[in-house]
Amino acid sequence: MKIKKLLTVSVLFMLIISGCVSIDPLLNKFESKETKLVRQYIAEGEALEKEDLFSNALEQYKLALTVDPESEEAVQHKKNVLSKLWQRAQLHYKKGIKLDEQGKYEAARKEYLSALQNWPDHKGAKDKLTPGEVEEEKKDYIIHTLKYGESVSQLAMIYYGDFKKHTIIGKFNVLKDVTKVRVGEKIKIPVIENIPLQKLKQRQKNYFDSQKTVSPVAVPEKPEKKIEPIVEEVKVEVETIQPPVVEETEPKQELIEENMQKEAVQMPEPSFEENKKEISENYEQGIDLFNKKKYPEAITSFMAAAELDPKNESLLDYLFNSHFQQGLALFNSKEYLSAKDHFESALKYDENCEKCPDYIEKCEETYKEKHYNLGIHYFGKEQLSKAIEEWNLVKEIDPDYKEVTPNLKKAEMLYKRLESIKQGKSE
Template identity: 20%
Template sequence: LGELYFTQGEYEKSKAEWEQLLQLDPSNAQAKQRLADIEVLTATSDSVFFQRGRSLMNKGLINQAIAEFEKALRVNPASERTQTMLTRLQEIPFTEYTVKKGDTLSSVAAEYTNNPSHYTILADFNAITPGEPLVIGQTIKIPHIAAFKDALSPDSPEKIAADPLDAETRSPVEIVPELPGERSLDEDTLEELNSLFEQGVAAYNAGNYREAILLFREVYARNPEHQEAYDYFVRATTALRRNRLIPEMIPTPEPTPDTTESEVQTLIETGNAQREAGELNEAITTFELALQLEPANPDIMQMLQETRQDLQEAITTHLNQGIKYFNQEALEDAILEWDKVLELDPSHQQAQEYRQRARKMLEALTSSSLE
């Protein structure tokens, strides 16, 4: 169960199972390995996801920030600072705007802030894909943040009064959109961070995921605008969770027949539920654990084989859809599809290369539009 909980990202439950095993067998190397993995994952993921949330929040990308804070909270449910930040973001006031003929997100943003580039804030807050046309009569929400707040409610207090992380200084949080590359670092620091990033990529490609996680965390902590460091960090944490222990090395007590049958049935039900939910890697792990208990069970063998086929089909579908979007110059949509590939298979070299190419093109287009 410790391994099952680990692959599902339920670190506290996994930790309890492995610690229990270590009490019975203090020299168990696998339990020690997983506990070390859990320690790295919980410590780094909490800080990186929280920092990522703050960075997105400071750009006015509230829904994206909420998603990152929710990730941090799943890793560390007891975090008061994360819960406080989530609550504040979820309570941001807004004014409704009815779309008129000729309106675009850029024109609406310019109407309130005199800056059409603030359309990204509106797109995020309303869950609208950039470039998606507005419909006459459609209602969109204008959040009272950043320059929009200055236009809508200049005298009202900022909803996000202070960051819990800065409680000692009580420094206010200003949600001000930052342009790409706005954060400046000196050449020596950039060179050092690039070196650390390259070391992280090398460790990742070598399967040393724990080392890679620590390196990517350091790069991102010192430069929150380093998108690739964040992307690789997420891939490395996913890969570590899916880096299964060798089946023969996973200690299993001698169960009674009734216990085995009950546990196998539970694993089968869990695996089927995961498969239905699209959690294919997790389902594969669950079926593999069930097969360890009943190696000759043909039903489990079939479910495992079918789920592996589902995984490959999903990877191919998202890869090809990304290529289709790329050829249509819908770069953001292409990146999202290749992100899905890398979520299913963090080591998928083709998706990594395609994604990197699309991101560079997108950054170039963004830079040219701001000139």
């Protein structure tokens, strides 16, 4: 019996050496359950890493280490994944900081949350998600109703003496983006450290008093007063020349016009302050029309204001939205080319508009498809003039669209033949 066992082992050993039998299955038989489990966890972790699911992969490596804390492979995998998670967390955190500085708090908040998803103990992200400098116990505040030309940064300067503190106001009011505030919006100005409620109220009073002292904008009357002495000087000149009575009016009128032109050149251009009343009127009228969904009229009012204040972000934002909404309305009314024009205008006011290029393309494609199919419909009914008209509309925009060019040639040729036959019969 012993001899048989020895022979079996010897044969098996020879087979392994010759490569006829793999050693792995044999070793696996002798592996412990713990070792197999560790291998399984590591394999699952590696698969999750390939799918960029690092947090889930980390859990697998932790499970492997609970089974075998000494597993060098699991330890190394854990270190690599932690490094990647930290890098990702930092990337999201830095993006959040930039968005915070721009006053885009909702977008910044998402980045901070993403940072915490990758690294739950990220102190910077945690701090950014908690309101800073506002006294939690009191939460006292005053209300400031926004007027034309005011911004959240300006309010931070008025009440805190530092425009960078716009983040405090923005977060306290749960604003998604401080650049998207509107005239008439009520903004809460919270009490912060070293600036109590009474000081806020005093600063508000001082600000409003300073606004009252600014006189209403009016066109200066000086140019009108200067015209009178010009006329008197002309009269003196005319009397000394003593021309015939009939010709007196001509040199007099010429001199008046010449002097008025000189005077007009000397008149200063109206300043922004002088235009402020007109800008405000057009702006408020535009908002009213926009809210009533009268977008073309709103665009006219906003454009009038933008000509005098071309860098006003709120105006540009309203112009974008007015064009975009009018584009949607026209698209739904099947006025595709007009809709396309408005989407293109909207894109000029906001180059980051993601939907605009899609709508522009959709407008053109829908327009071409509509008129191409109508051409086929009319051609089938032998209404050649209408078919030609429809296909010409398509060809003007895209001569290579489907079979529009050969179809058009065929329709025109048939139409000419029919017309020549009709003329022959009439003769």
